[in-house]
Amino acid sequence: DGAVAEVPAESLAVGTVTLVRPGDRIAADGAIVEGDSAIDEAPVTGESVPVRKKAGDAVFAGTINTDTVLRVKVTAAAADNTIARVVKLVEEAQESKAPTERFIDRFSRVYTPGVLALGALVAVLPPLVAGGGWSEWIYKGLAILLIGCPCALVISTPAAIAAALSAGARRGLLIKGGAVLEALGSINAIALDKTGTLTEGKPKVTDIVAVEHSEANVLSMAAALETGSSHPLALAILDKAKADKVPVPPASEAFALGGKGVAGKVGGKELFLGSPAAAGERAALPAEQLARIAAFNDEGKSVSVLIAASAPAGIIAMRDEPRADAQAGLAALRQAGVEPVMLTGDNRRTAAAIAKGLGLPVHAEMLPQDKQRVVRELQASGKKVAKVGDGINDAPALAAADVGIAMGGGTDVALETADAAVLHGRVGDLAAMVELSRRALSNIHQNITVALGLKVVFLVTTIVGITGLWPAILADTGATVLVTANAMRLLAWRPRALVKAG
Known part of the structure; x- marks a missing residue:
C-alpha cells in the first residue's frame, strides 16, 4: 500500500516489489523496476568488477547493490532463487559421493581370522597328524599368533596420515581426513576458478x-x-x-x-x-x-x-591480475601430471585474456550449475577431478568433484563444502598438496611392506624352528617402531615448490 516494511526474505512472494538500499544484499532473484546502480555479483557469478544494471535487468539473490536505491520486483520465491539452487546442487553432489574404504580395513577382514586359523592349525595338526610334541607345537602356534599380531600393520596407515596432515597444516594446507589425502594423489585434472583463485580478486x-x-x-x-x-x-x-x-x-x-x-x-x-x-x-x-x-x-x-x-x-x-605465483603454480601442476582448466563466471573477454596469459583452456560466463556440469563431464571422461574455488558460485562444483579445494579468504560456503583448503592463497600450494598426498601414499606402502615382510620372514623361520617366541616379540615390536619412525619422517616434509622459491 505504498509503505515500506522490513520482512523476512523467505516470506517474499513473486511479484512483490522490494527496496534495495546502497550496501544492501539483494534478498531475492528479481528484475529492476526503478533505479540504475552497479551490482557486485562476485559472490554468485565471479565477476571481479561490479556490473551496471538498469530498469528491466535481472538481478540475483545474494549480490550486493553498491551505488543507488533500487526497486526490484521479485521473480522467484526463496525456495527457487539462486542461493536455494546452489544449496540444492551442493546437497545432491554430497549425497552422490561414496565413502572411501581403506585398504587396511578390507585386508583385516581376511587377515585377522586367517592368522588365528593358521596359529591353531600349527598348534594342533603336527601333534595329531605327525605325532609331534604338544608343548613344542603349541609354543610355535603362540609365536605365530604373536608374529601375526597386526599392530604394525594397523598403525602403518594412520601414523602416516596423521603425520602428513600435521605437516600440511603447518604450511597452510588443511586436508579434511585420510580419505581426502589419499584422493588428492590420484587426481589428473584440476578445474580452477579465476577471480580470487588464479587472480588476486581485486582490480x-x-x-x-x-x-x-x-x-x-x-x-x-x-x-x-x-x-x-x-x-x-x-x-x-x-x-x-x-x-x-x-x-x-x-x-x-x-x-x-x-x-x-x-x-x-x-x-x-x-x-x-x-x-x-x-x-x-x-x-x-x-x-x-x-x-x-x-x-x-x-x-x-x-x-x-x-x-x-x-x-x-x-x-x-x-x-584483476593473476597471482604472482600463478604461472609457476600451474607449471608445477602440469609437471605432476595434473591438467588445469579455468571455469569462471566472469565475462568472456576478461576470462580469455587472463587464460591466454596463463596458457589455460577456459570456460567463461558460467553459473554454478554450469561449473558443476563441466566437472561431471570431466569425470565421465575418466578423469579424477579436483575443483578449486572461493565463492558461493563454486560450491556445487566443489561438492561434485573428487576433491574440492577452497582458497584462503574465500566464502564460508566454499570452505564448508570443500574437502581441503589452501590458507595462504598460493596457486603453487595446489601442486604441493598433490605432492604431499603422493609422499604420504608412498610412505604408507613402505610401512605395509615392512610390516608384512617381517611377518612373513618370522612366520617361516618360526615354523621351521629357527626362531622362537622372544625373536617373534622383538620382530613385532620392532616392526611397530620402524613403521612409526618412517611415518614420522613426513613431519619434516617441505614442498619442493616452496624450497625452490625460498
Missing part, C-alpha cells in the same frame, strides 16, 4: 596513458577525485597512487554521476573521471586514444578516462 592499475600531462600527474588527479570512494576501481587507483607515492591533492565539489563516473575540481581545474562513453560526451577523444581503449578492452581491462578542463588528460586501465 589493479596496469596501464596509465598520459595526454599532455605526466603519468604521475594523471594518477594524482584521478586519485584526488576517487578519495573516499569504496568502488573497486577507485580503490585500485588509490592503491596505485599510494604505492607510487604520488601526492593526492584535495578535491572540491566532488560528486558521483550514476553509471558514468565522478566529477569535481582539483586546484581550481574541473575534472571528470569515468567510462570512455561518458568521457566522450564531455570531450572528443582522438582516434589514437580510442584505439588504445579498444586494445585495453580486448585485453579484458576496465578503462577510465580522465578529462581536465574539457580536454582528454589521460587513460587508466585496470584489471
